[in-house]
Amino acid sequence: MTAGAERPEAPLKVVVAKPGLDGHDRGAKVVARALRDSGMEVVYTGIYQTPESILRAVVQEDADVLGLSSLSGAHLEYAKELGELLRANDRADVLFIVGGTVPPEDAEALNDYGVHAVFGPGTPTGELVDYIKANARRVGSA
Amino acid sequence: MFEFDEMQIDAVVAKGRQGLWGPLARAVSLVENSPPWEVSVPRAPRPCHIVGVTGPPGAGKSTLTGRLIESCADAGQRVAVLAIDPSSPLTGGAVLGDRLRMETHLSGRPEVFVRSLASRGSHGAVAGATRNIARLLELSGLFDIVLIETVGAGQTEVAIVEVADTVLLVTVPGLGDAVQSIKAGLMEVADAFVVNMADRPGVRETTRHLRLAAGRANAVYQTVATEGQGVDELRVGLQKRWQDLTEGDRLQELRLHKWSSDASLVAEAWVADCAATMDLEPQDSMHNAVNRILKEAAVRWTQ
Ligand SMILES: Nc1nc2c(ncn2[C@@H]2O[C@H](COP(=O)(O)OP(=O)(O)OP(=O)(O)O)[C@@H](O)[C@H]2O)c(=O)[nH]1
Numbered sequence: 039m040t041a042g043a044e045r046p047e048a049p050l051k052v053v054v055a056k057p058g059l060d061g062h063d064r065g066a067k068v069v070a071r072a073l074r075d076s077g078m079e080v081v082y083t084g085i086y087q088t089p090e091s092i093l094r095a096v097v098q099e100d101a102d103v104l105g106l107s108s109l110s111g112a113h114l115e116y117a118k119e120l121g122e123l124l125r126a127n128d129r130a131d132v133l134f135i136v137g138g139t140v141p142p143e144d145a146e147a148l149n150d151y152g153v154h155a156v157f158g159p160g161t162p163t164g165e166l167v168d169y170i171k172a173n174a175r176r177v178g179s180a
Numbered sequence: 181m182f183e184f185d186e187m188q189i190d191a192v193v194a195k196g197r198q199g200l201w202g203p204l205a206r207a208v209s210l211v212e213n214s215p216p217w218e219v220s221v222p223r224a225p226r227p228c229h230i231v232g233v234t235g236p237p238g239a240g241k242s243t244l245t246g247r248l249i250e251s252c253a254d255a256g257q258r259v260a261v262l263a264i265d266p267s268s269p270l271t272g273g274a275v276l277g278d279r280l281r282m283e284t285h286l287s288g289r290p291e292v293f294v295r296s297l298a299s300r301g302s303h304g305a306v307a308g309a310t311r312n313i314a315r316l317l318e319l320s321g322l323f324d325i326v327l328i329e330t331v332g333a334g335q336t337e338v339a340i341v342e343v344a345d346t347v348l349l350v351t352v353p354g355l356g357d358a359v360q361s362i363k364a365g366l367m368e369v370a371d372a373f374v375v376n377m378a379d380r381p382g383v384r385e386t387t388r389h390l391r392l393a394a395g396r397a398n399a400v401y402q403t404v405a406t407e408g409q410g411v412d413e414l415r416v417g418l419q420k421r422w423q424d425l426t427e428g429d430r431l432q433e434l435r436l437h438k439w440s441s442d443a444s445l446v447a448e449a450w451v452a453d454c455a456a457t458m459d460l461e462p463q464d465s466m467h468n469a470v471n472r473i474l475k476e477a478a479v480r481w482t483q
Contacts (some may be wrong), residue, residue, distance in 0.1 A: 048209075048212070048213040049272055049273065049274075049298070049300070071275065071276050073273065074268065074271065074273035074274055074275045075268075075271055075273060076271065076273060077271045077273045077453045078273050079267075079273060079274045079276060079296075079298045080273070080274065080275050080276065081276045081279055082275055082276070082277050082279075082280055082285060083279055083280055084280040084283060087283070088287070090287070091283060091287060093284065094201075094286065094290075095279060097200075097201050097202050097205055097298055098201050098205050098293055098294055098295055099205065099279075099295060100205040100208065100209045124368055127200070127202065128201070128202055163205050
């Protein structure tokens with residue numbers, strides 16, 4: 039039953055996390071704001087996150103997208119563990135992306151772990167937004 | 181219209197008992213994504229204490245809520261939190277940052293459920309959805325206390341916390357903030373007050389001021405949320421209030437009273453939704469315009 043017009047699709051929900059011991063989160067915050075400005079709902083979980091706390095956020099928030107911001111070089115380990123946790127917890131449908139400094143040779147490994155896309159530093163936020171809008175809620179259906 | 185049936189609830193409960201929150205989180209999304217008139221949550225067999233935490237921006241609500249999670253959980257209570265932040269009226273997007281302040285209190289406590297919500301849509305729609313989500317959490321029987329945290333900036337937020345059985349108004353030392361809270365109409369709905377940042381000067385004055393201004397025998401607590409100071413006392417106060425409410429008929433009366441304001445919220449959301457799609461003529465008188473809106477809303481409702 040609707041009182042008015044067609045109900046628009048619910049906003050995409052994105053968890054932005056910054057795992058590891060690296061204290062910088064300026065990049066993650068910029069991304070969070072850009073996603074908000076494109077109409078998404080962004081749960082920003084801050085720095086020093088463990089894979090378990092990130093998984094908890096994804097599950098409890100019922101997120102469509104998980105964005106890991108990584109500058110510390112530990113992205114491989116974290117992404118691997120998170121990929122496993124997502125699958126083990128019935129959330130392999132989450133669009134999983136990694137942003138930050140990722141050497142090209144790591145990108146393939148990340149894909150194997152379940153990461154759908156990698157965005158290097160300096161990627162225009164518009165590109166990120168377009169990618170998310172085109173792919174979120176469609177993981178596994180293509 | 182969808183109604184949660186027993187099977188759905190059973191799945192939510194069975195998983196939730198194991199600390200697996202996927203099904204509950206999905207159910208919350210279902211409610212969140214539906215207008216309040218489309219959702220029917222059956223009455224819970226056993227009530228749980230629904231507590232609204234509100235106050236001016238930056239008063240320390242998220243930090244305090246994080247500490248309350250800790251204090252309640254350590255006292256054996258099962259806690260859920262709904263943390264509400266405003267949506268941008270322009271883009272509909274939101275940055276939900278409350279979870280960040282609670283993270284440190286969540287590790288090692290898989291039994292705690294925290295959900296961030298953006299205050300989408302109209303006044304009535306937000307408050308209505310929050311109410312339905314709180315009722316869903318209650319129905320699951322997985323929680324003893326549900327904390328609803330929202331910034332006390334205006335009427336929408338007042339409507340949100342009015343859903344609660346107990347409303348905590350969080351302020352900080354300094355007369356200005358206390359006065360502002362009164363202006364926002366929060367003073368009237370508060371059942372208890374917290375003077376947070378009690379490590380700052382002016383605590384006693386603000387406490388006294390609140391006691392006077394409230395004009396009732398409301399409790400005033402002092403906390404330093406960053407240190408956890410005073411939080412156990414607050415938790416005990418909440419437990420005592422819940423005991424008082426549930427011993428006699430007070431909770432039933434309170435909820436009956438809220439129920440009628442809930443119904444008017446949903447009606448308000450329906451009318452706002454309806455009016456948003458009507459072409460109202462600017463040359464029409466206000467009386468006629470309202471007439472048209474209400475008639476149209478009534479027609480669509482019965483369709
Ligand atoms: N000194 C002191 N600082 C505090 C206390 N409680 C919170 N803070 C700090 O105050 C700031 C705001 O705290 P939050 O918990 O984010 O406040 P909030 O009311 O949730 O803020 P909004 O969500 O923006 O409305 C943070 O930097 C906290 O660390 C306290 O008791 N003493």
